[in-house]
Amino acid sequence: MYNWNDLRYFLELSRQGKLLRAAARLHVDHTTVSRRITALEKQLDVRLFDKSPYGYQLTDAGLRLLPLAEQIETRSNQLYQDIAGKDARLGGTVRVATPEALGSQVIARHVAGFRSEHPDIEIELVAETRRMSLSKREADIAISFSRPESGRLIAWKLCDYRLRLYAARDYLATHPPIHGSEDLAGHDFVSYVDDLIEMPELRFFDNTIKNAHVVFRSTNVSAQFNAILDGIGLGLVHCFMAQDEPRLQVVLPQQISVERTYWLLVHEDLRHVARVDAVCKFLTRLLGHNPSLMMGD
Amino acid sequence: MYNWNDLRYFLELSRQGKLLRAAARLHVDHTTVSRRITALEKQLDVRLFDKSPYGYQLTDAGLRLLPLAEQIETRSNQLYQDIAGKDARLGGTVRVATPEALGSQVIARHVAGFRSEHPDIEIELVAETRRMSLSKREADIAISFSRPESGRLIAWKLCDYRLRLYAARDYLATHPPIHGSEDLAGHDFVSYVDDLIEMPELRFFDNTIKNAHVVFRSTNVSAQFNAILDGIGLGLVHCFMAQDEPRLQVVLPQQISVERTYWLLVHEDLRHVARVDAVCKFLTRLLGHNPSLMMGD
DNA sequence: AGTTGATTGTGTATTTTTGCACAATGGTTG
């Protein structure tokens, strides 16, 4: 009979793809991971991984094993919480991965309120362009532009939000007036760095404003925002960032509007961990009850 | 974090109640079981067993842990079957526990037909008075007088069956005639050994025939049957044993009739093991499609 | 093409786990 504990090495290696990464997360030596996997394969009498130069890749048998091992993991986590009364992730921290603008401009401004309610919970906010993986356990909670592909994730809609075209009042005062979309051709724009965008959802600029004359690009939303404030040109900006800034003015609100949706994603194993649940509720309340902030007035 | 494999020691010890028994089934030393349980308790930070002189008894925490660990075990067994293509119980044997009469007189006479269909499956028939425990894995399949109390068992009704009062023609010819229940008082009877009957379901003799004059008792149904055949007296006998025996004759068929039901019980983990499934189907077919045999003509 | 950095694999020392022999306990039976 095989060793049940070896399934943990299997799960971690299937997620990390590399012996060293898996070993680091399991706090063991990489040779141990290698040997446990070998032992498991021998006991089950199947090859679970293809060892290519790119790392360990699940075989067909490994793919069949994965959901079964995950179910065992889910039960085990539940068991550990219920019996030992301990939460699976150590410490009192909850890692939340969000799109950069939302995290840095909205959530970061409300964590103080949350902390006063839950002084024992520490929030790690990962507000980056690169997508965090919940199934690889890089984050506990994620806010995403779309529902999850698959996996053992629970997801619900947080809110709709809107981007509009904004410019500094100074810029508008010193440039030709804009009465319709056709007037945009002669203006300067701020946008993303195309190459660096991992998420196709962010590429709406090109779809919204054709053949724009872009004079400044950045991966960083705050940098774009400050550049627009500085009067370098027009830019598509989240309403929740721009509408309370008196130095900015909306341009062509009737014609130009990008509406999107934020989704909250949480791993099903963590759904009922009190700490994670508290953060989920906080985020749902914060973003779900503020349509004027998210959609603009 | 605790060691998943320790759950196996926990499960086996909870079933066997004794370190030595659990160790024997796990093919390890009893000290290993003891140490693994201690380690598990330390990691989960709860006591799982009370160590009384009578053995290891589950605590409240242990009782809470049990169903969770069992779910993990179920998944693990499924995993082992699906991935390794191996059945949980080694070899090609299926152990069937049945009431003595049914096993020795009916099933034993039809195993040859089953074997010709499934030459690779070996049936171990445990036809004894003492009840086998499926949850302790003493048998793979059981036929019982009642639905299971609880546990991870799947059960369905196999058939109704009947017992009638029989006597040897020789006996009836040499003793006073029996025209009604009141005539039974002067006759001799064959019955069970009261003290040794574990199963209250078998105690129907006393309920059916009051104040019978019992002259021979045995725990063994065949012994009873042969004693009746030998003309020692009257006895309650399963119709499936007696009705094809020309030397026996039914007594008071209108007045005396005990009807009961056989249930098939199988552990849910084994339900979908091909080998076990084949035996379940065989038993269901054999006993379900023979009402004339089981109930008498 | 050479260098760097990350990865996997191999041999060996160390640590941990396990099995065995034996002691201790506690209930049962003649």
Next chain:
DNA sequence: CAACCATTGTGCAAAAATACACAATCAACT
């Protein structure tokens, strides 16, 4: 009540699993 049986617990040697140091490999970049 003593002898017996089954059980649990303890110390120590054997076995197994693990970490460590180092070699080999391969992709990426200068």
